[in-house]
Structure formats: structure tokens, C-alpha cells
Amino acid sequence: MGKRFTRGPDGAGASRKRQKIVHEAPTSEEIHASRQLQQLLSFSQDPVRARHGLQSFKLFLDDLLDPDSDHGDRPKILRDYLQFARPADDDDENTVCLPDMMQTWSYAAQINNDNIMSAVPVVLALLLKLLSQSLETVPLGLAICRTLLQKRQQELIARNLAADKGKAFIISPTLRMLKEAVSFDGGAVARPLFRARASMLKSLARNMGIVHIGEEAEDTKRPSARTNAILFFLSALKFLHPEAKKELLSQRDIVSALTRDVKQDPPYLVRELLEGLRSHVLLDDKLLREAKANLLNTSTLTRLAALYQYRLGTPADDETSIPDIAHDFLMTACTDPACGLLRQDSGFYPREIDPDTVIPTAELDDLGLEAIVWMNKFKTEVPVRNYTLSNFLPNLRPWSSVKQSELIIAIFKVAPELVAHYFLTNKSFTFEPKLSATWIGYAAFLFNTVTLPVPDYFCRAGTFRELPPPTSIVMDNILPLPLNQKALTRSLANKSNMISFFATRILVVAIEKLDAAIKMHQDASHSNKTVWAEAARRLVDEFCQRSPGIKEMINSYRAIPEGDVLHREAGSHLLRLCYEVLPQVALMAKFDVSPFLETALGRLSGQELDDPRDFALNLKELENLLAIAGYSPGMRWFTASEGMSLSPFTLLLKVYVDAPDGVALEAIRSVLNFVAVEQQLVPAGDKHPGLLALLEALQSLRQSSPDSVTQLWPFLDNCLTRCANTPVKYVEKMQDVIQNTTQTAEKDLEGAVASPIAMAMLEQLPFVAAKDGGQATIKALGRFLPKFLGLSATAGESRPLLDSIFSNMVTNLADSKGKLAKAGVPKGLEFEHNPTPRNTETKAKKPRSTTASQMEEKSEPQMDAEALEDTLHLPDSLEADNAALVKWTTKTVDELVDEGYLTSLIALLVSEHASIRKEALVNILKAAAKIKQSEYEEKEQIWLLLSELAETARDNINDEPLPSTIASFACHALNVLRDPLSSLYSKVNIFLTRGPFWSLDRLPLVDEVLSEEPMVGDTYYAQANWLLEYLIDGLRTPHDFELFHKKRAKGPVLERILALAANPYMRLPLRSQVLRLLYRATRIEGGSTTLTTRFGIVNWLDARQAGCSDAGEAVIYGALRRRIWETCDQDRVRVWSRGSLGVGQA
């Protein structure tokens, strides 16, 4: 060990008069014996001597604490000294340990000697640290701690702590000493130390503010007063009992000072702070939630969030970075309810409201949602329970940091009430599209917000509440405020594909969420079903107002470049969802999917894709388009459009056959089968495998001879198209073959089955050879046909019949050597590519709408009356609201027409009170005059409509209400006139110009829609839908019903409607409309009886049910049949049916 020399003060001759600004370095000497130490530390009134002793002791302790140093006999010297300085009775609280040193400290305080006031705690801190290292010395350390707790020492400590801000050299060691004391022996004196908090925590908050000043980073060996204060505070937290911790955390100044300067703290301190607070506050089970909440106030959270931008120091490879630690801390603090910050909210129901308020049924029936006082209250402000979090969130910048976005989303997830609140209070940030990192960050954040699930039962409880949540709040969660129509529309139409891609994706998840919310509104367990149903309708309306129109979505999809598979998949996905979730909106758009489908098919069938995954993705787009085609009835499967050599059906077949191995094709196969059965290319029925034999034959041929398949397509397309256009012809031809075979071969082929498509091939075969290059096709057919027919036989078609067909084919197959004829239709062919028909579900399936599959999921064998009502009942749209007489007068013409004031007025013409009807008539005329004088674009037509309506009603309404059908027609015609793009626009206008009043006896436009050409494109079904809507609304009284079953030239209207439902091309939504009309009729007195006796409705329903492939739909027919039986005059019907009805009906 190197010899130490006595060190003297700098410059012996330095002037004593000069005011000292720098600290004078103390002298010291090396200690060799305990006796020497005793002398050095004995009380002296000479400050220089006292300091000399303390400094010598400090160096001695430093050396002992240095693990690398050779301590020699120093430990013994210290032990001996401490024996000497130890009080006689360790346990006596009043005895003073190290009396000389304490006296020196006290004396220094008297004479205001800062150096000694600093030197004593320096030495004590080191000593305590050393003593805590060995079990033997612990009692001694405890004695020192107890001494520090004595009144005199407390005062000294308090004085040290409260020293001037500039005297960090006094404050820091005192804090270090306290840190050692509070943690000594596992916190043995923590409790009494906290009791003396008036002294021990003196100026703690202020001391936490004495930060390191200077350009360079804080030196770990010379920590600032703040660092020492924080470390002392953390030790206290570690060792204090929960009650004391609670008290400590309630000191606002301390809690506030704790994080005020955290941004500038050195990395190790931030780490210790966050880890300490996490383990000793956040995760302490014994600490009350309120105590934790005291720490986690808005400003603490905000300051910790500033650590997301912390850049001091670089973490070692195995160290987590400060931003990550801060993120973990905030995630725990904000999302774990045990941390005291997060409060349980009620999901989409804001604070302050009672969603179980009992509202009288009559009031609910009268006013609907308007009966709920708070329903419209939260459009601009939402009161929340999580007040602190709501204040904290605006301080985060989710658009510029993935982690901050994650934090907000995690908070939204556990406190859904905050979503609507957040976007209502942070309106400054818009979604206006711009190709920048910030916009993308914001779009990603919004995407994640929309993806959040709807809270269970909207209220995060176990059951639904009585009343639905405020629609505006549900809406703000589905499409948050920045996602308004303008911004979304501009994003969709943006010239940057990426922006439109992002907007498309957000809309996809938004519609999926809307779907989930609608289904929750329609849940069977609601007691106030009408109010929930109204809320669901309002939700859809509001969604349509906030989302871009379907036309914009279609245009955006149209603009996607060919090669952008991902984007195109998303675009088609969006359109498909529109059809599934918002059919009423989607069908309005008159979107013809055929060209898109053809392009997609062309792409898939023609293109050589390098990556099979791209093919699978393209296929997904195709499936989306096929699903849309399923919803839009105008799909022309067998007409090749310009520039296409094959029809869409054949193209789809080609895609199926050419698909790379491993690509899942079930969806496409089921569409092919569905169309094939529908078009009678193959026999319908459970036992027939549909197109499977054709698919298998083509696939197997493709494997053995790919060129042959290429040769076949034009021929196949020709046969398929012919067969689809005139199926009956081929069924008849087959009958001929059956007859011939029966006669010539004397085989009984009664009931034999084969596919009509085989007959079409037989018919077309002779023409192939005549064409240019026909020989190659004939050769390919020579390979294909035996396979196809063989597989058809395996699949269960009649072998003798197929043999007979094949023998007719052979003559055209260039079979000069007679090989083919000899071999005949091969036997025992197996299905390799497709499931064998016996195992497979052979029943033709069609793509179903969500509602259908939803019904099927619930498929109980029977549907109860309540569920039937849910499915088929529509509220009375002509219900009288007498207030309408006054309301309209203050409205502008736009409001009058667009917001339903006019229709409410028209509805009053069916009021049962003559005075109201007359009043309504006068008002309608006034409104007509007001509109005519306005600048409204369609004012002429609307004036005409109202005037004709008034003319029609004038003579009639004195005695009885206007037929509901007339009023309903006027309301629906008004909606058509508002939209010149409506497919009915011209029909309605022609109707209006035909004469000045309408026949009360007729149902306007029925003939025009049902029997005439639609005039505009493929809009027959859209028009039929409009017609059914108006007829349902117009069927309210027995008198209305008479108009439906009255005999007319083309048969009663109801009969024609029933015939419409039998149309095989009509989809479920329209069929459901017909059923709704019937359901409406059952609510009218005598309706069910008339339906049964005049229209044979029971048999009709039986037939529909039998022919229906969808179990979900079938139960509706059954339930409706029961309802009709229950509501009819059962005695009369029994007599009418001679007892055949009524058995087993109930």
C-alpha cells in the first residue's frame, strides 16, 4: 500500500482576509490505530482540527468500502474504535452513539461551519453503508440510526436539509445518510424515521428541484442533490409500510417535484425511478388505489410521457431503452385497474345517465328514441369517469410514435368511454389527406381505433341494458370524428394509391364494426325491441352520412391499377361488405359488377403469376366480386362481353381448372355449381353432384395433357352457353335418347339421369370438325369426353344412358380404328382432385347473404312468434303525428323535402279524424305553393306531385281517410323525385304527367314496375324493391287490403306479388320483402283468413319452404304459416279446407 502523506491546504501563505468562494480542501492523515482514530474524532472546538479528523476518517472508510483495496488491519481498527464509541446500553433510546461526532456536528451548527456540517453526514453515510454489510455490525449501525432519530440530531438533519439551495454539498450527503438510515437492516428504522418526517423530509420537494447544472452530463460519482433526494425517496418507498407510503404520496409538492425534471435526469436515475415506482407503488397490492392515484395524476403522466423522446445516454445492448421502460410503466399505470388510475366505465353509455330508466311503453311507442331524454345529448360533449386519463391523452402524439399510439389504443380498449370524448375534445387534427409520415401515422392510429371491439353488451356488463346507447357515441366509435365524409371521400379519390388504400382499409373495418353493432341492436333479448330497432336504423343512417357514398367506393375501386392485388382485394372487400351490411345503400348504386368480374376472370385465367400467393390473393378478390354478383341480380353469366372470347362462366371454370395446386377453391366451386344448377346445365337435386364430373374431367385432362384443355375452351363455352340459353331443348333431346335406347336396346331407362350439358356436347360435336383447326379440338375431345362421361357414371348418372350418348358421339371423334368405340364409357374412374361425390355435399349452394347465414346459425327447427316479428315486422311509417301540421311552417324547402316534414304531412291524410285530414290538405297545398316559389331544383315535379295528391284527396277525405296506398305512394314517389339518378325517376314523372288526379281504386305504378321494361339498365329488382317498400307501408287497414285482393285485368295485385317471389333469380332481401308484406296482411283484421281462402297461402308457403335450400329461410316460412293459422278465423278456414287445415298447425 502506498504511503500517504499529510496533505496541507493550498498555498500556505494564502491571504486569510480574502472571502473564500471555493471550498478549502480539508487536511487529513492516514490512520494506523484505533487510538489514533479516537483522538482524531474526539470533540474539538477547533474547526480545522475537527475537519481534519473527519476527513481522515472519511478516507479511511472510503478505503474500507473499496472492494479492490487491501484493507490490512483497518477493519480491526474500526471495530476497536466503534467498541469505544458504543454506548453502554444499545437498547436505550436516549444514549448517544458516536457522542464526539454528534457533538462536533452540533458545535458546527452553532458556529455555522458548513464544511463540518457537511463532513459529519458524509462520514455517517459511509459508516452506515459499511456497517450494513456485515451481520455482526448491524446492532451498531442501528444504534447510530437511533441516535440520528434523537431530537438534537433531528434538528441538525432538518437544518442541513433546509440549507440554502446553493449548498448542495451539505444537502446531498445528508440525503445520502438518510437513504442509508431508512434502508438499514431491511428498513428497521423506516417507521420511526417517517414519524419524524417533519425533520427527515424537510425541504424534500425543494431539494428534488436542485438539479445538475452544466453542459456535460451529470457525473455518477458526484450526483446532484436531486439525484440523492430521489434515491432517498425511493428507498423510503421501498421500506415504508403502506399507510406511511400513502401519507408520503399524498404530499403533493413531493409527488410533483418527483417528475418535474425527469426529462433531464441521467439514464440510471430515470431507470431507478421508474422501476422503483413500478414495484413499490404500482404493483404493491397492499397500497390503496387512492394512494396510487395520488401519484398518477395528469402532470406525472404527461411528464413521464415526455420520456418517449428521451435521448440522453445510449443503453447497453442488453438494456431496455428509457422510452421503452417509460412505455411499459405507462401501459401498466393506465390500463391496470389495480394501479388506481383506471376507473370502470360503462362502455358506450356516458357517465350520469341511467340506461335502465323505466319509460312508459306508451311514451316509447309514441315518441320512439325521442322519449329518451339523453339520446341526443352527447353530440358535442361526453362526460367521462376516467377524468385523469381523459386529460392525459391529448398530451400524446399517436401520429408520430408507434408506442404512443399503442398506449392510447390500449387505454381506449380498457376505457371505451374515452374514444368519443377524445375525438370530441381534440378536433384540431384533421384527416385531410396528404402524403406524409404524419398522415400515415394518424391513419394507422385511426385504423387501430376503429378495429377496437364493441364493448360487451355496449356497457361492459353481462346483459343488455333497457335502453340503447346514444347513437352518436356508437357512431363516434365506428367512424371517429376526423373520419368524416369529406375527408374520407377525398382520401378515396386521392391520386396517391396508398392514401386511397389506407382509407379503404379503414372503411372495411368500420363497416365490419357497424355490422357487429347492428347485430347487437337486433339481439333477441332486448325488452324494448322497437326502440333498439329504431336506434339501429338511426345508426345506419348516421353511418351513411359520415361515410363516403358507394359511388365513391366504386370509383376508387375502378381506379386501382391492374397489378395492385392487395389494393384491389381491399377495394372489392369493401364493396362486398357494403352489399352485405348496407344492402339498401349498395343496391341504390346500380353497380354492374359484370365488367369487373370479367376483368378479374380474364386476369386470373390469362396471366401467368410468378407467385402462387399472388394468385390466391387475386382469387380472394374474385370471391368478393362473385359474392357481389350474388347480390346483384343483373349478372350475365353466359354472355361474353366485347373483347372477351369466353363467357364469364367459362372463364370462372377456366380459373378453377388452371389454379395452381394448393389454392383453396371451395368458394368458386360452389358458385359454379350454383349457377350450373340454376341454369339447368346439370340436373338439380340432392343426389346429383352438379358440375363435379366436368370439373374433375377437366382437371385430370389438364394434368395429363395441358394443351388439350386449351383446345377445349371455345367448344365448352359454346356448349355451356347454348345449354344455359335453352335448357328445355336439351332435356327434351335427352328424353329422345332415352326413348330410342329403350326401344332399340330394350333397356328400361325410365327415370335415368344425365346432365343436359352432355346432350349439348353431343349436339355440337358435328360442327367442330368443320371449323378451321377443328381436328385438334376433336383430338382433345377424344381424350376428354370418355373421361367426362366415365366420371359422370361414377358420380351416379345412368350408365346405359351415357353409353348411348357416347356411342352417338364416337362417330364424330375421328375414331378410325374404332378404339374409342370399343372401349366405351370407361368404368371405375375415380375422383382425384375433388371430393368423391358420395362424401361431398352435393346440394347446390349459393352464396348467401349475411342475414341468411346469420339466421342459419341460429337455426332452430322453429322460429317463435317474437323472432318472426323481429324478422318481418316493419313499423307503421304512416303513423299520425299531428304536430307535423305546425312543424313544417318554420322549415326551409330543403328541410321540408329532405328531412321528412313533407311526408309526415302527407301521412296525416290517413288520419282517422276528418278535421286533421282537412287541415293536412290545406297545409299540403300551402307547402306546394311554398316549394313552387322556391329555388329547389326539383320544385316543379314536387309541386305537381303534391297538387295531384291534393286533387285526389280533396273529395274523398271528408268522409273517410285516404287509402294508405295512395299516401304511401306519394311519400315514396317524393323520395324518387328528390334523386334524379333514381331508376324510377322517369316512370314517376310519366305517371305524374298522365293526369291531374289518381284513381283511388288502383295501386299506382304496379303495372309499370312489374310488367314493363325497367327503362334504365338492370334495375328491375331495385324497382321491385321500391314497389314492395311502398306497398308494405300502404297496407294498414282492411280497406287497403281490399285493393290488394281486388280482381283486376292482370289478376289481383297480391297474386302478382306472390308470383314475383317465385322468380328463381330473386334474392333473399327481396323475397323477405314479400314475406313482410304478407306479415303486414296478417296484422289486419280478416287478413289471414283472406290470404288462406283466396290465395291458398298455406300451400304457397309449403311450396316455398320445400324449394328452399337455406334452413334459415325455411324456418321463416314455417313460422309465417303458423302465424297465419293463429290469426285467421280458424272455424271458417277449417270448413273451407274441409278439415285439412288446422291439423297439427298449432
Place this chain on the structure above:
Amino acid sequence: MAPPQKSDQEIASEFTSYYLQRATKEFAEDLDKVRAADDFKNDALPILVSALQQGTALFSPEEQRRIITAAARPESKP
């Protein structure tokens, strides 16, 4: 012998990387413009990547499997 079926996690991670690869290919031009924008700083790259890949949520696990396994099988059967 058939290769063992991939776990959902493997499928998800392969799908994510496929999705990202596709997206960067389709929007290469736009991505270049974003990189040149004024607000493209240190944090912007992870934001961009996470924004692009969040679209995988639009595909159900079964759909992801369908697309990924389309590549996994040999082109033709023995």
C-alpha cells in the same frame, strides 16, 4: 411424407412479411414520396411499417393460411 402443418403463429408471421412485401411493391412510388417528405424523421420508418402491416387484420387466420399455403405445396403432384 406430408410436411407438418405450420402453426398459426408461423402462418401469421409469414403472411405479415408477404403482405409487407406486396405493399411495398404496390406503393413503391408513394413510399418514396413519403420518405422525401419534411416530417420523415427517425420514428417515421417504424410508423410506416406498422401502418402498412396492420392491414393483415383484414384477413382471417384461415384466409392467411390459404394464401400462404398456396405457395407451400409443390407445383404438381407425383
